[in-house]
Amino acid sequence: MIFSREYGHGEPLIIIHGLFGMSDNWNSLAKQFAKEFNVHVVDLRNHGRSFHSDDFSYNYMSEDVENYIDVKGLHKPIIIGHSLGGKVAMNLCTRFAELINKLIVVDIAPRYYSVDFHKNILDILSNISIREISSRNEIDEKLSNDIKEFSIRQFLMKNLYRNTDKEFCWRFNIHVLRNKLDNISNAEFIENEIHTPTLFIRGKKSNYINKADEELIQKFFINSKIVTVENAGHWVHAEQPNLFFESVMKFIN
Template sequence: MAETLHFKEMGEGKPLVIFHGLFGSSDNWVTVGRELAKTFQVYLVDMRNHGDSPHQDVHTYESMAEDILQFLDDQKLERPFIIGHSMGGKAAMNFAVRHPDRFEKLIIVDIAPKAYPVHHRTILDGLMGIDVANLESRQEADKQLAKSIPEKPVRQFLLKNLDRDKEGEYSWKLNLAALDANLETIGAGMEEHYTTDKPVLFIRGEKSNYIQDQDSIAIVALFPNSSIETIKGAGHWVHAEKPQEFVELVTGFIQSPS
């Protein structure tokens, strides 16, 4: 990848790099990022095919792990702390076992190193079904999306990816074609035979089913020096739903002796 990933930077201290999930962007992490920036130098990164980062036809965890490595090289970050949520968490796990000498501690948010059945097809079809070229307003986009996605908070999250230029023309920041072509790959489990004994914290939401109790076997196999914490009352969007508890867990884990 020739171009580097787009990012926002805030705070000062030891570096902490955050990678978002599928259909997200660095914007989703600004609130939590500001809190963490009181202690760390925080980098909020747009993954490939998301936000303001470059669009690529390839969207595999191997390619995303290499993006992370290049980002650390470009920013001259030797051993930062790394947080990854969902897709970003799986990308960070793939990076961690390949390059264990390039990070200090790893926090994985509500994702396990296993395969997940394809469950974003409805969302992708809904987004691709919006007639972006002839949109008059965001409300119109919301109305079209509501046919396939009844939950308003989900639609609001997804429509943050809708961009409007100075001429009033709408377009997607997401590379929908690449995400559509690679959807099964995004759900794939880790096939790595490497492991790392660096400290790893898995944070799951109590109301989410992404990390099951039995997943601890696969987690410990790859990350023997890992632990799992559950945030009560939170779903998959742990950091957005329970930001204070999330920041406390992350800070406590990073500042604890290894």
């Protein structure tokens, strides 16, 4: 079963992180939601503390979440998914709609996205022999040659840990992510109308959900609305946590 962090009591709410992310990224917001909900922040396969597998696709990931819901005995949870996690949540909805109460999709639309940027990141990470490096600063220095944005390096480096031999390792499965990236570029799994009440949250400064996407969303998600959060990019929940929290709570209630 996939790894999770659990907080609070009440109606179940599952949070699914994005590519290169993990449950840790959502700690603060999870604790905020936990004042009213039983919050489960999961690590997708090949991410965080969950298992590594050569099988990597939206179907596999949504089945992992469906299995988690079953094993934990959760009754009709609310699902929040960001980016990759948003597509996993949409896939879950197309296949197991009866299990889900409401859906919140964060800054992603049900369509194809280029994975060139992510491939480039994985190539950069693959070319660094981190096991031979003794400090995080040294890793950051090497990454900074190719990744100029400190915030992206910081986000990636949250995945560093030391193994039993005290060597640095990445929590995400670089090899599989690199080879299976094309499996997660599309959203071909969405073929029919989805009637689950759905909120799409986008960052005003992000280009992940554009005008054409609004029509696509309304075509497939019959019972949906789109909210735009000011002064936020793709990581809406991290950049404007309070506005994000308010938007979600307003929708749920």
